[in-house]
Amino acid sequence: MKQKLAMLLSVTAMSFPAIAQDEQPIAIAIHGGAGTISKAKLSPEREQEYRAKLEEAVKAGYALLQSGASSLDAVVASVQILEESPLFNAGRGAVYTYEGEHELDASIMYGKDRTAGAVAGVKTVKSPIALARAVMEQSQHVMLSGKGAEEFADIQGLAKVENSYFDSDARRQQLERARETLKQDKTAFSRPDMLDYKFGTVGAVALDKSGNLSAATSTGGMTAKRYGRIGDSPVIGAGTFADNKSCAVSATGHGEYFIRFNVAVDICARSEYLKIPAKVAAHSVVHNVLKPVGGTGGVIVVDRQGEVSMPFNTQGMYRASIDASGKVHVAIFQEEAE
DSSP: OHHHHHHHHGGGGOBOOOOOTTSOOOEEEEEEEEEOOOGGGSOHHHHHHHHHHHHHHHHHHHHHHHTTOOHHHHHHHHHHHHHTOTTSSSGGGOOOOTTSOOOEEEEEEETTTTEEEEEEEESSBSOHHHHHHHHHHHSSOSEEEHHHHHHHHHHTTOOBOOGGGGOOHHHHHHHHHHHHHHHHOTTGGGOGGGGTOEEOOEEEEEEOTTSOEEEEEEEOOOTTOOTTOOOSTTSBTTTEEEOTTSEEEEEEEOHHHHHHTTHHHHHHHHHHHTTOOHHHHHHHIIIIIIGGGTOOEEEEEEETTOOEEOOBSSSEEEEEEEOTTOBEEEEEETTSOO
């Protein structure tokens, strides 16, 4: 097992064929959530599972970019692989609401013309990111929610499932622990550290051969959430944003802070208007804006030159990227260099 893990860890040194200097660069980055990810509590076998799935997802999106597919196709492909994995808080791995159900959110944005689509509080749509894209491309709206979004999914012929499809023993246990904590301290819901949140939202950002940027985010929300709570993932400008003039961003973390501080659009705006690298803007927002006010989480960013950055202010963030030079990077913990 140690030998297999060592081989998997070596993925950071792997590269795809380099892009010729006269070609438009392509790049992709993905995340599987940030939060209280402790190396001591993650077994080598479990760590290998996470790294393997992250590698699978990022390579799937990159292969599409190499073939000439759009950045939209790439981010959707990567996100759907993560939605299908019970390892992450999206799709099949979605956390439970306080009432014991699953409510899913997702959004997508295309940097070429800033079109966007989002869905919130859906319960029976197999791939929320597919529905978000349908809202963007097949409707005049940006965000649909609840039963209306479900009805639109039926009209679009998207795959539907029973809400129990998203069930998992691990998430059920997580809910029970959260319920017990909340019984003892009703204020714990507003303090992620008290409920041992692992912000497992998934997302992807990409730059394609046509120079177009896209961003996509999908989530099951917050463990034990109540009252139809909606976080930042489906909110354009908070959890997702893309503009060819600057960059593409997908966020993961304590959503209320990402909404209040317009994290995704702030990063892109700083890059465009201050004429600074998106990497610098992302680091500043995550560490100098969010962290001082208690906002925990991280972002993945790809700019219009194909530079990737993935800053976060938590113990870890499940992440992977393939940059403009074709270098593959898969990481989880804070100490792993980008």
